[in-house]
Amino acid sequence: MNKAIDYYSFITIEKQMMEKADLSELSFREVLAQYRSSTGEPQTKEIVSLALEKLKASGKEVRIYDSSKQFLGLAVDGIIINNGKPLIFEKNIEKALSGSYAYTVTEDHLLYFATPIQDQYYQNAYVYEFVEDISYFYRIMDQIRYILFAGAGGFIVLITLSSLWIARSTTKPIKLLLGAAQSFSRQEFRRVHLNRKDELGMLADGLDSMGRQLHDYIQYQKQFVSNVSHELKTPLAAIRGFSQYLVEGENENKELQKIYAHLLQESDRLTRLIHELLLLSRFDKAGSNELEVEKTEMNDLIQQVTASVGAKAKSKGIEIRFREAVAGEMLLTKIYACVNPMLMSHAIANLVDNAIKYSSSPSLIELKLEHTPSEVVIRICDQGIGIAGDELERVQERFYRAKNASTANGSGLGLSICKEIVERFNGYIDMESEIWEGTTVTIVLPRA
Secondary structure: OHHHHHHHHHHHHHHHHHHHHHHHHHHHHHHHHHOOOOOOHHHHHHHHHHHHHHHOOOOOEEEEEEOOOOEEEEEEOOEEEOOOOOOOOHHHHHHHHOOOOEEEEOOOOEEEEEEEEEOOOOOEEEEEEEEEEOHHHHHHHHHHHHHHHHHHHHHHHHHHHHHHHHHHHHHHHHHHHHHHHHHHHOOOOOOOOOOOOOHHHHHHHHHHHHHHHHHHHHHHHHHHHHHHHHHHHHHHHHHHHHHHHHHHHOOOOHHHHHHHHHHHHHHHHHHHHHHHHHHHHHHHHOOHHHOOOEEEEHHHHHHHHHHHHHHHHHHOOEEEEEEOOEEEOOEEOOOEEEEOHHHHHHHHHHHHHHHHHOOOOOEEEEEEEEEOOOEEEEEEEOOOOOOOHHHOOOOOOOOOOOOOHHHOOOOOOHHHHHHHHHHHOOOEEEEEEEOOOEEEEEEEEEOO
8 A cells, every 4th residue: 555655646746747847848949949050059058048047946956958968057946056066867867868758756855857858850959857855745645644554543443343342242142042052951941031133132032932941841850750759659668568578478389489589679679760769859859058068088988888889799709999099109198078978978889889780700890089189089990891982971861771781770860860969069970981891980079
């Protein structure tokens, strides 16, 4: 843009100088017309003197040269100077004698403009050169540049602020809708409202309506599960009692005794399922602040869980090994987390029980307690049947069982209950597994 300003501005001033040169040439040729002669030095001096007198006010300086590039006369600021020695640009004179306009601009913004003067034979007999101070032109150009650059800067600032405002007014509601969708995915339903009448406002209204319907449906579903679980407790207790009575009372018919034992086993399985459903119902209804939480030493907690499931693991030929957290070489350290000890024990025991159920004999289940300045990490590693990679994310869903889980009895609620318990204490569960290689379940909790 800067070069374009210079280019078009110089074109304008060049045209003005050409027009001025043409007028001066006409005046000079009028003088020549009065003294038509091909020779004679006195005659030439008289022509130069008369031409200077007539053209001395046409520029800051006025010079006249002959066809041999000899300097003939000079006028400065309207005054004729005899024996002056001005600054001469020979290339200007040569170019003018060839029949073209020529000009040079110096660093102090003086323009030297030369034009040829033809005699009656149309020969370039003289060169007329005038000097113009064009510093005013550069000042105007600097002002124009300042105005343009200031305007461009202001325009850029305006565009930037407008873009930020547009981006904010557009992205802010999108972020709000995205946050609402993410909350819905965690079953955390809240009202979504945008005071807009465009497509984003319509989308917010639709999302709000969907959230309310999902919330109502999930609450109805949870209430239904809770009610059914409570209603089933009494008849299941009766069925189990009669089954126990039949098993203990039948001593003669072995086949019938097996049937009664199977009936008792299924009654126990259904009873565990009801207990798990009631536990989930308790989580659904209770807030995090309704659970009794205390600062708990995790080494001791895991030791107790390991001892409680040790008999079951031993009966299957499985070894359970617990590696306590250490601060240095062979130096045990106390690791605390704010949890409900009973519920946290239930979650860890459930995970260890899963490892026992899906491991064959002989094998090893290892529990490790690790820590960082801000986290408590519990790892449960087994050598069992493993879980397929595409099922790892789903096994923590309610009632979902992996395809290879048919090797052991289960309700599909154990992992989801563990997940609910850990998340209530601001933690999370991570799982890594390979088929027939084993599974590692990691519980991460905030450190107290």
